[in-house]
Amino acid sequence: MTQPLFEMIDVDVAFHLKDGTYKALDGISFEIQQNEIVGIVGESGCGKSLTSLTMMNLLHRSSERTAGKMRLNGKVLNEQTDWHQIRGNEMAMIFQEPMTALNPLMTIGKQMTESLKQHTNLSKNERKEKAYEVMREVGLSRVETLYRSYPHELSGGMRQRVVIAMALINEPDLIIADEPTTALDVTIQAQILHVFKSVMKKRQSSLVFISHDLGVIKEICDRVIVMYAGRIIETGAVEDVFSHPKHPYTKGLLRAIPTYSKRGYPLYTIPGTVPPLQERKNGCLFVDRCAERMPQCIVDRPFITGELGHYASCHLIYEEDGVDADDSARKCLQNI
Amino acid sequence: MKRLTYKLLSSILTLFIVTLLIFFMFQVLPGNPAQIILGIDADEAQIKQLEQKLGLDEPLTTRYMQWVQGIFTGDLGESLKYQMPVIDVLKQRVPVTLALALSSLVLTALLAIPLGIFIAMKQDKWYAFVLNLFTQLGIAIPSFWFGFLLIYLFGVKLGWFPTFGYTAWSENPMQAIRSFILPSVAIAVSNIAVVVRYLRNTILDQTTMDYVRTAKSKGVKDHQVMSRHIVRNAFIPVLTIMGMIVADTIAGSIIIENVFALPGLGSLLIQSITSRDFPLIQALVSYIAIFVIVINIVIDLLYRIIDPRIKKKG
Amino acid sequence: MRVKKNLSLHIGYVLVGSLTLLMLVSLIYTPYDPNQMFPDERLQGPSMEHWMGTDNFGRDILSRVMEGAQTAFLIGALSVAIGLSFGLLLGSMSGYFGGWIDELIMRLIDAMMALPGILFAIVLVAVFNPSLTITIIAIGIMSVPSFTRIIRSCFVQAKEFDYVKASKAKGATHVRLMYHHILPNSLSPIIVAITLSFSSSVLAESGLSYLGLGVQPPFASWGRMLKEAQPFIAATPSYIVIVGVVITCMVLGFNLLSDGIRDANARK
Ligand SMILES: Nc1ncnc2c1ncn2[C@@H]1O[C@H](COP(=O)(O)OP(=O)(O)O)[C@@H](O)[C@H]1O
Ligand code: SF4
Ligand SMILES: [Mg+2]
Numbered sequence: 001m002t003q004p005l006f007e008m009i010d011v012d013v014a015f016h017l018k019d020g021t022y023k024a025l026d027g028i029s030f031e032i033q034q035n036e037i038v039g040i041v042g043e044s045g046c047g048k049s050l051t052s053l054t055m056m057n058l059l060h061r062s063s064e065r066t067a068g069k070m071r072l073n074g075k076v077l078n079e080q081t082d083w084h085q086i087r088g089n090e091m092a093m094i095f096q097e098p099m100t101a102l103n104p105l106m107t108i109g110k111q112m113t114e115s116l117k118q119h120t121n122l123s124k125n126e127r128k129e130k131a132y133e134v135m136r137e138v139g140l141s142r143v144e145t146l147y148r149s150y151p152h153e154l155s156g157g158m159r160q161r162v163v164i165a166m167a168l169i170n171e172p173d174l175i176i177a178d179e180p181t182t183a184l185d186v187t188i189q190a191q192i193l194h195v196f197k198s199v200m201k202k203r204q205s206s207l208v209f210i211s212h213d214l215g216v217i218k219e220i221c222d223r224v225i226v227m228y229a230g231r232i233i234e235t236g237a238v239e240d241v242f243s244h245p246k247h248p249y250t251k252g253l254l255r256a257i258p259t260y261s262k263r264g265y266p267l268y269t270i271p272g273t274v275p276p277l278q279e280r281k282n283g284c285l286f287v288d289r290c291a292e293r294m295p296q297c298i299v300d301r302p303f304i305t306g307e308l309g310h311y312a313s314c315h316l317i318y319e320e321d322g323v324d325a326d327d328s329a330r331k332c333l334q335n336i
Numbered sequence: 337m338k339r340l341t342y343k344l345l346s347s348i349l350t351l352f353i354v355t356l357l358i359f360f361m362f363q364v365l366p367g368n369p370a371q372i373i374l375g376i377d378a379d380e381a382q383i384k385q386l387e388q389k390l391g392l393d394e395p396l397t398t399r400y401m402q403w404v405q406g407i408f409t410g411d412l413g414e415s416l417k418y419q420m421p422v423i424d425v426l427k428q429r430v431p432v433t434l435a436l437a438l439s440s441l442v443l444t445a446l447l448a449i450p451l452g453i454f455i456a457m458k459q460d461k462w463y464a465f466v467l468n469l470f471t472q473l474g475i476a477i478p479s480f481w482f483g484f485l486l487i488y489l490f491g492v493k494l495g496w497f498p499t500f501g502y503t504a505w506s507e508n509p510m511q512a513i514r515s516f517i518l519p520s521v522a523i524a525v526s527n528i529a530v531v532v533r534y535l536r537n538t539i540l541d542q543t544t545m546d547y548v549r550t551a552k553s554k555g556v557k558d559h560q561v562m563s564r565h566i567v568r569n570a571f572i573p574v575l576t577i578m579g580m581i582v583a584d585t586i587a588g589s590i591i592i593e594n595v596f597a598l599p600g601l602g603s604l605l606i607q608s609i610t611s612r613d614f615p616l617i618q619a620l621v622s623y624i625a626i627f628v629i630v631i632n633i634v635i636d637l638l639y640r641i642i643d644p645r646i647k648k649k650g
Numbered sequence: 651m652r653v654k655k656n657l658s659l660h661i662g663y664v665l666v667g668s669l670t671l672l673m674l675v676s677l678i679y680t681p682y683d684p685n686q687m688f689p690d691e692r693l694q695g696p697s698m699e700h701w702m703g704t705d706n707f708g709r710d711i712l713s714r715v716m717e718g719a720q721t722a723f724l725i726g727a728l729s730v731a732i733g734l735s736f737g738l739l740l741g742s743m744s745g746y747f748g749g750w751i752d753e754l755i756m757r758l759i760d761a762m763m764a765l766p767g768i769l770f771a772i773v774l775v776a777v778f779n780p781s782l783t784i785t786i787i788a789i790g791i792m793s794v795p796s797f798t799r800i801i802r803s804c805f806v807q808a809k810e811f812d813y814v815k816a817s818k819a820k821g822a823t824h825v826r827l828m829y830h831h832i833l834p835n836s837l838s839p840i841i842v843a844i845t846l847s848f849s850s851s852v853l854a855e856s857g858l859s860y861l862g863l864g865v866q867p868p869f870a871s872w873g874r875m876l877k878e879a880q881p882f883i884a885a886t887p888s889y890i891v892i893v894g895v896v897i898t899c900m901v902l903g904f905n906l907l908s909d910g911i912r913d914a915n916a917r918k
Contacts, residue, residue, distance in 0.1 A: 111550075
């Protein structure tokens with residue numbers, strides 16, 4: 001196998017809160033290959049944003065990576081890493097809120113070229129030309145005027161295009177987009193998705209696309225990671241996960257996608273909510289909401305098992321396949 | 337433009353209320369003003385004469401209109417004590433107070449801005465708490481008492497600065513600057529403390545904003561995130577207290593001029609109160625109020641320069 | 651951070667508490683008669699007989715500081731009462747009714763603030779003659795703008811709360827709504843404003859008295875003590891230092907108290 005672009009190995013992230021320290025990410029492992037588009041999906045509060053912030057080492061003060069490793073192009077990423085060199089250069093990030101992600105007092109042009117200023121020796125004019133180019137690439141027109149505008153003069157969709165262009169401008173190897181379409185209305189959402197698709201086709205970079213909406217993930221991703229309560233509970237190629245979901249949570253998310261054929265019926269929602277940090281115990285964290293739960297689900301944490309790149313962690317899977325839990329865990333660890 | 341028009345109209349209304357307040361405050365003087373000014377042993381004729389001179393025989397509204405007009409034309413009658421037009425007395429004193437206020441404001445800006453940024457950046461450290469206590473102390477110390485301490489330490493003990501009085505700029509510029517340093521510091525102390533605390537809070541508010549995270553995600557270094565992004569945004573709320581800071585500086589110089597015996601408006605005010613020179617008091621107070629109101633309009637204009645969002649909304 | 655923030659509350663308690671105690675004790679006991687002069691013992695530094703030394707007439711400074719505390723607390727309490735009453739009236743009307751009433755009241759407040767801080771009090775004193783009553787009234791009026799603004803913003807916010815809307819729908823009268831529903835829920839910012847106003851009244855009183863426009867004899871005043879001490883700054887610096895420290899402690903105490911209360915409320 002070729003060397004993956006990015007690897008996260010058994011990472012824990014904990015919050016230091018007033019009443020104690022709680023794990024918000026628990027044993028997260030995945031890898032991103034060159035040119036791959038990976039989706040991360042899960043309800044709000046599952047730890048998707050936290051995962052992306054961990055990748056960029058942008059965690060909030062009250063949280064901390066307490067275990068695990070990360071590698072980018074084989075280089076270990078840790079506290080000693082020169083993150084300023086990596087951010088905006090090798091990895092770039094797109095945030096959810098186009099309304100607040102831009103500095104209200106700085107022109108679009110200045111903000112766009114900031115990472116070029118940081119990472120290249122281009123002259124002011126070259127930076128400007130480069131900015132025009134990327135802005136056009138993401139479908140913005142009248143770029144000279146936009147360059148001199150302030151964020152408040154732009155619509156939400158335009159701002160999000162600017163934010164995307166800003167991430168692309170330095171041709172990073174990996175782009176992380178945290179719910180880039182969630183805050184936008186449906187038609188704009190579709191346009192932005194289209195921008196992503198066309199841009200990624202042209203460029204030699206990988207994309208982590210975070211969304212709570214499996215429908216969006218299906219449209220643009222090669223592979224999907226399903227997260228629940230700070231853990232990865234299923235991962236696999238998009239076709240596999242969509243056609244043969246293994247985990248009851250994934251099945252629930254799939255049922256909840258609004259589609260044409262379900263028109264007129266009340267939309268399905270998984271009953272219950274994601275358990276808060278303080279209530280995450282041993283065992284399967286989905287147990288309170290799972291229609292298929294068994295006694296052991298409360299006590300034992302299910303291992304992640306599977307084959308051909310499609311893995312899930314649920315006690316049902318051992319039952320069906322008759323796999324020995326320990327054995328499959330070993331197999332799984334080898335895969336990582 | 338709507339916002340600016342509103343600001344101007346409401347300032348005019350404020351101005352109107354100020355003049356009403358000041359004018360009528362001096363009308364409620366218990367007893368006959370002429371009598372009070374002249375003292376009990378004045379005779380009937382003297383009182384009549386002064387009443388006429390002050391225009392007290394006219395109806396109230398006429399006098400108010402004349403007085404307001406006088407504020408704008410500079411014709412505010414004669415000072416009773418100095419026996420010369422009020423406006424001329426003021427003209428003599430204004431430069432000292434303006435220079436004092438200005439140097440104190442410059443000092444405030446020079447010290448408070450870096451200090452506020454520094455404290456905000458060192459939030460987690462123990463000395464943030466100590467610095468916090470120091471700013472609290474700066475607010476609590478009476479400025480005139482701090483002036484005494486400065487006089488004692490730098491004037492009496494070390495002899496670095498003159499302890500009182502002032503040398504005109506035209507006489508000896510170096511000496512003039514030296515005579516302003518201690519009083520400016522005394523006025524500035526509490527303002528520095530206020531601005532430091534406020535700036536620290538607004539900076540901390542800004543640090544949690546999304547755009548800061550965006551800047552970091554571009555690889556911008558921490559000190560540049562602070563200088564390019566956070567500080568400018570943090571300044572907008574600081575502008576709202578700038579009007580108050582300027583007003584407090586004026587109020588501060590009224591007291592401090594008396595501590596350091598500087599011949600500005602502040603010492604003039606106290607002298608004219610002692611000598612019951614009402615035309616002078618009235619004029620002086622009105623001009624200070626107008627000045628404060630104008631400063632507030634100027635600050636509103638500054639907003640539009642700093643914050644591009646306002647221009648659009650108009 | 652939590653402990654540290656409580657620390658400012660604690661320091662505030664200690665400072666205000668000990669000054670209150672000093673004031674209370676002075677009501678029944680002072681080491682000397684505050685007005686008794688000892689001509690042979692003028693301008694002494696601190697000693698066993700006179701813990702804070704003596705002033706230019708040979709009076710015991712500690713006793714005078716204690717008596718001055720009475721004046722400071724009296725002026726503080728009464729001027730806060732004045733400021734609060736007017737602030738409540740103006741602020742609640744302004745915030746509750748909005749519209750042109752709000753506009754007019756706010757312009758009045760702006761007009762008062764155009765005479766910054768002590769200047770307003772100075773003008774009042776200029777019109778009437780300086781006395782304890784005028785000082786109290788002047789400082790009280792001086793604090794009206796800040797009370798008005800704080801109470802106004804409480805009312806503006808509270809108007810949007812569901813329970814207020816609900817009682818309005820049930821036909822509660824304006825006065826009932828304002829003073830039975832909104833006001834009790836705005837107590838904590840008002841308490842913070844009261845402590846802050848107390849400290850600024852102490853500062854204002856000392857400034858006025860220093861200028862000779864504040865409290866007149868026979869009432870003792872810290873500000874006037876500073877005025878009396880000024881000519882002797884080179885001879886007996888301890889006099890001026892001690893009185894200034896007392897004033898600073900009082901102001902600092904109330905400021906820290908208000909800071910601590912605000913933080914404690916914010917954490918809730
Ligand atoms: N600042 C914070 N303080 C405490 N807990 C937090 C904070 N931010 C996030 N969390 C917790 O971390 C978990 C993951 O959050 P997040 O990554 O934002 O979820 P997602 O992006 O999937 O919606 C949530 O359960 C949330 O409770
Ligand atoms: S492990 Fe048990 S509770 Fe968890 S998803 Fe599977 S069946 Fe449901
Ligand atoms: Mg999120």
